[in-house]
Amino acid sequence: MDMHAHDRRRFLALTAAAAATPLLAACGAGFGGDDDKSDGSAADDVTGSFDWKREKGTTVKALLNKHPYTDALIADLKSFTEKTGIKVEYDVFPEDNYFDKLTVDLSSGRASYDVFMLGAYMVWQYGPPGWLEDLGPWMRNSSATGADWDQADFFPNLLQADQWSLKAGAPLGQGGQYALPWGWETNVVAYNTDVFKKLGLKPAETFDELRDIARTIKQKAPGAGFDGMYGIAVRGSRSWATIHPGFMTMYARNGLKDFTVEGGKLTPAMNTPKAVAFTEDWAGMVKQGGPPSWTSYTWYQCSSDLGAKKAGMLFDADTAAYFQAVEGASPASGKIAFHPGPKGPDGSLATNMWIWSLGMNAKSKKKSASWLFLQWATGKEHLLKSAITHNHIDPVRKSIADDAAYKNKMNNLPGFIETFEAVVDQTKIQFTPQAQFFDATTSWASALQEIYGGQGAGSVLDGLAGDLADKVG
Amino acid sequence: MGWRLNLRPYLLIVPALLLTCGILYPFGLGLYYTLFDFSASKPQPDMVRFENYETVFTQEAFWNSAWVTVLYAVGAAAVETVLGVAVALLLHRSTIVGRVLEKILILPLMIAPVIAAIIWKLMLQPSVGVINYLLRPFGLGGVQWTDTPTGALLSSIAVDVWVYTPFVAILALAGLRSLPTSPFEAAAVDGAGWWYTFRRLTLPMLWPYVLVAVIFRFMDSLKVFDIIYALTEGGPGDSTVVLQIRAYLEAIRFQRYSFGISYTIVLWAVVYLAAMVLVKHLGKIQRKAAEVPAK
Numbered sequence: 001m002d003m004h005a006h007d008r009r010r011f012l013a014l015t016a017a018a019a020a021t022p023l024l025a026a027c028g029a030g031f032g033g034d035d036d037k038s039d040g041s042a043a044d045d046v047t048g049s050f051d052w053k054r055e056k057g058t059t060v061k062a063l064l065n066k067h068p069y070t071d072a073l074i075a076d077l078k079s080f081t082e083k084t085g086i087k088v089e090y091d092v093f094p095e096d097n098y099f100d101k102l103t104v105d106l107s108s109g110r111a112s113y114d115v116f117m118l119g120a121y122m123v124w125q126y127g128p129p130g131w132l133e134d135l136g137p138w139m140r141n142s143s144a145t146g147a148d149w150d151q152a153d154f155f156p157n158l159l160q161a162d163q164w165s166l167k168a169g170a171p172l173g174q175g176g177q178y179a180l181p182w183g184w185e186t187n188v189v190a191y192n193t194d195v196f197k198k199l200g201l202k203p204a205e206t207f208d209e210l211r212d213i214a215r216t217i218k219q220k221a222p223g224a225g226f227d228g229m230y231g232i233a234v235r236g237s238r239s240w241a242t243i244h245p246g247f248m249t250m251y252a253r254n255g256l257k258d259f260t261v262e263g264g265k266l267t268p269a270m271n272t273p274k275a276v277a278f279t280e281d282w283a284g285m286v287k288q289g290g291p292p293s294w295t296s297y298t299w300y301q302c303s304s305d306l307g308a309k310k311a312g313m314l315f316d317a318d319t320a321a322y323f324q325a326v327e328g329a330s331p332a333s334g335k336i337a338f339h340p341g342p343k344g345p346d347g348s349l350a351t352n353m354w355i356w357s358l359g360m361n362a363k364s365k366k367k368s369a370s371w372l373f374l375q376w377a378t379g380k381e382h383l384l385k386s387a388i389t390h391n392h393i394d395p396v397r398k399s400i401a402d403d404a405a406y407k408n409k410m411n412n413l414p415g416f417i418e419t420f421e422a423v424v425d426q427t428k429i430q431f432t433p434q435a436q437f438f439d440a441t442t443s444w445a446s447a448l449q450e451i452y453g454g455q456g457a458g459s460v461l462d463g464l465a466g467d468l469a470d471k472v473g
Numbered sequence: 474m475g476w477r478l479n480l481r482p483y484l485l486i487v488p489a490l491l492l493t494c495g496i497l498y499p500f501g502l503g504l505y506y507t508l509f510d511f512s513a514s515k516p517q518p519d520m521v522r523f524e525n526y527e528t529v530f531t532q533e534a535f536w537n538s539a540w541v542t543v544l545y546a547v548g549a550a551a552v553e554t555v556l557g558v559a560v561a562l563l564l565h566r567s568t569i570v571g572r573v574l575e576k577i578l579i580l581p582l583m584i585a586p587v588i589a590a591i592i593w594k595l596m597l598q599p600s601v602g603v604i605n606y607l608l609r610p611f612g613l614g615g616v617q618w619t620d621t622p623t624g625a626l627l628s629s630i631a632v633d634v635w636v637y638t639p640f641v642a643i644l645a646l647a648g649l650r651s652l653p654t655s656p657f658e659a660a661a662v663d664g665a666g667w668w669y670t671f672r673r674l675t676l677p678m679l680w681p682y683v684l685v686a687v688i689f690r691f692m693d694s695l696k697v698f699d700i701i702y703a704l705t706e707g708g709p710g711d712s713t714v715v716l717q718i719r720a721y722l723e724a725i726r727f728q729r730y731s732f733g734i735s736y737t738i739v740l741w742a743v744v745y746l747a748a749m750v751l752v753k754h755l756g757k758i759q760r761k762a763a764e765v766p767a768k
Contacts, residue, residue, distance in 0.1 A: 100725055100726075103725060103726075104725065107513060107728065125513065128513070129514065129516055238705070238708035239706065291600075292600050292620075293598055293599045293600075293617055293619065294620065295620050295705070295708050296619060296705070296706070296708075310600070435513075436727070438726055439727040442722065442726065442727075445708075446707075446709075446710050446711055447710070449708050449709035449710045450709065450710035450711075452709070453620070453621060453622065453709050455710075
């Protein structure tokens, strides 16, 4: 018996040691991903004359977000395969899960997807860990990039939005090109022409007017035949996405900043007296003229409410209103018009933007084929077809924005082209680039909800600024 | 032949050993990572020892989350226990209606909690939700259920109660059906009333079953994520940011991996301690219940 007991103890000790070995090995192995990062770009390996068929027979894997732009891309993929001999396999995820899926995938250090959709803000998060391929060398290599791609045709502010030096606070438009603009949105006001006509309203030229109109619609529209209509739809969920459309646009038009940068050090500026006053006014506007259950509102609810004639106005992406405005899309289609929205006190139409961009996984084993795909997807031929036959609007290329067939299509929507042209030159990313963007804006949305709930704007924003100072400083 | 017999005990423990390693390995690795400042912006991190835990405990956000988590867990477990036992007592009377209700009762348990939360989110929507529509005749049609901190927490608890009360009821019902009949017959002969019988006989004998349900529900509620995230995303403000949501935001959204894992380790410690206390209590109660004569 003693012998058995002794053996059992020895067996357990050996087994425990064996179990611990991989743990220790894993500990010593570092923190995921391999370190075989090369200094040179894979773009340098592409030589000779440019050839669309260069990677014939290759399969590229794409991760895509469910979106009308994606629908247009998928509908045209056959053209890409015919042109290049490259097959594209893709997964499509809804926006709620899309970025979590992409983040987890990229952070795993594997090349599950060669190309993917992302926003310019994501460059600030995915760029510093080295997950994104710098596309600059690919763009500069005439063997890899065809002459008809025409880089100069992109709106310059869009290309710059995806370009960054990876240093917190450094302006965009310097350093690596970490993604390519593919589709974008300006943030403007769309309104229901019927309710405006009935109540004798005109689109707001100042923020005070906007608040008045929102309140007036909420008070008077239900009695004027618009049952259950409220004034203005703006996002309110506890998410970074609440801050960047209408709120950040109006914030910037008031000359306000999220951070100030001095000597590379970021200081939160959401609690300056002017910022506090503006935030209080914004929350007040939502309370008096906004949707019930605002704290759960995403772009989808805002957009649907405009289409369902529940909202008199929408201050969000022009595309969000466009998808409701096209013929037959919603009960309000044919009755939605566009306006640049209120100007700042100095007449500013500074507008924040969102860019759906396409990026390449730095760990991809099929970079040459992936680049051909990115080149085609952001090229004139595909984008023009998508803009005219599908809903890939707000073109990233000047030639498409000026195209007669495109203009003819968009002219059916009152004020769309005029609004786009009024804001396009002042539309850019109004945030300060920094890696903690998602933490900062999620906390900012949370602060906005607290102010909406009745807490003092000054103390809430002081708390936010204090918390963020440690994280970004 | 002898060596086979000698080897058999070791072979028998292999599956359990593999299972244990499968549990301990990721747990140990997670624990190890919390000693570093591992994040997306620092993929080759430095050892910071217990700095992550120090930061967690000195953050106001942590204490807010801890408080919300406890409120949620205690609230949900308490309501589910009371309602679950009440439903079990009703169903114990074996009528046709009771038998039909028994089948229906299990339906919420078949729905994924995140789906249940989305259904409830639609029902609680102030302008188009069915709840306000039903309340409108009573002059209560304008309630903004999840727009206030208290409303959001109570709504989340209500969804949890809707999903999990059947679980408690089923356990309690199983307990009721296994109780000895003789003490109840004796009480009936002595003319004891319903309340007296319930307080002095049913509840003490049923208590071990109820406590098992309480342990499961309390531990699960401490770890809640899906219901709250789908219903309120943690808002308004930070009012429903429980520890799991805070950990998710830190580790996945903000990519501060070590810091996010530290939150989950703290949560694990809390759940472990709570479970230990409750299980110890369960043992005492089971011994006490065993003193009641069996059938």
